[in-house]
Amino acid sequence: xxxxxxxxxxxxxxxxxxxxxxxxxxxxxxxxxxxxxxxxxxxxxxxxxxxxxxxxxxxxxxxxxxxxxxxxxxxxxxxxxxxxxxxxxxxxxxxxxxxxxxxxxxxxxxxx
Amino acid sequence: xxxxxxxxxxxxxxxxxxxxxxxxxxxxxxxxxxxxxxxxxxxxxxxxxxxxxxxxxxxxxxxxxxxxxxxxxxxxxxxxxxxxxxxxxxxxxxxxxxxxxxxxxxxxxxxxxxx
Numbered sequence: 001x002x003x004x005x006x007x008x009x010x011x012x013x014x015x016x017x018x019x020x021x022x023x024x025x026x027x028x029x030x031x032x033x034x035x036x037x038x039x040x041x042x043x044x045x046x047x048x049x050x051x052x053x054x055x056x057x058x059x060x061x062x063x064x065x066x067x068x069x070x071x072x073x074x075x076x077x078x079x080x081x082x083x084x085x086x087x088x089x090x091x092x093x094x095x096x097x098x099x100x101x102x103x104x105x106x107x108x109x110x111x112x
Numbered sequence: 113x114x115x116x117x118x119x120x121x122x123x124x125x126x127x128x129x130x131x132x133x134x135x136x137x138x139x140x141x142x143x144x145x146x147x148x149x150x151x152x153x154x155x156x157x158x159x160x161x162x163x164x165x166x167x168x169x170x171x172x173x174x175x176x177x178x179x180x181x182x183x184x185x186x187x188x189x190x191x192x193x194x195x196x197x198x199x200x201x202x203x204x205x206x207x208x209x210x211x212x213x214x215x216x217x218x219x220x221x222x223x224x225x226x227x
Contacts, residue, residue, distance in 0.1 A: 006154075042218060043200075045214035090154055100160065101145070
């Protein structure tokens, strides 16, 4: 299995909702990442987990809460989002040596 | 932090070679990547090069790295309509930050194929 699987593929949520994005990989990678990508822009790093511990938080607002329950799973919990948080959210994984980041196909999030 | 620059657009005729360029500022990058993104899709890893290499070839793709000038390029031979996409240059330095680091991306080059 050489894929990163993200669910759901599309999500529409209201500003008072709570939802979660899920990411799964079975490549044995011990580093996992969340990126946010706005239209026609490059991906921006949000969070990095290394060996299931949060190692980098790029000053992301607390309405985004990451969680890494085990080495194969990465979640992003969403609460009280704003319309400007609408974007494509990409999950990635890599060996901790960094070679060969693999990205999922993303969750397209719309906040209404 | 790292600054990565790319031209925003490149237009080529079908069958010609495409050369997409990328310049960067931080020479500590260990791996340098090229990703392809088609409309509405995620990122597809095309190829990567380790910083101690000058060139890597993989079928129609050739990556050149000039460390002195901090310049990375991707050449696509015999460009086809299916190559139309945005191409991102990305750099990592995974030996900082405890062995896992994020990627720093260029703004992306939109490759347009003319018939």
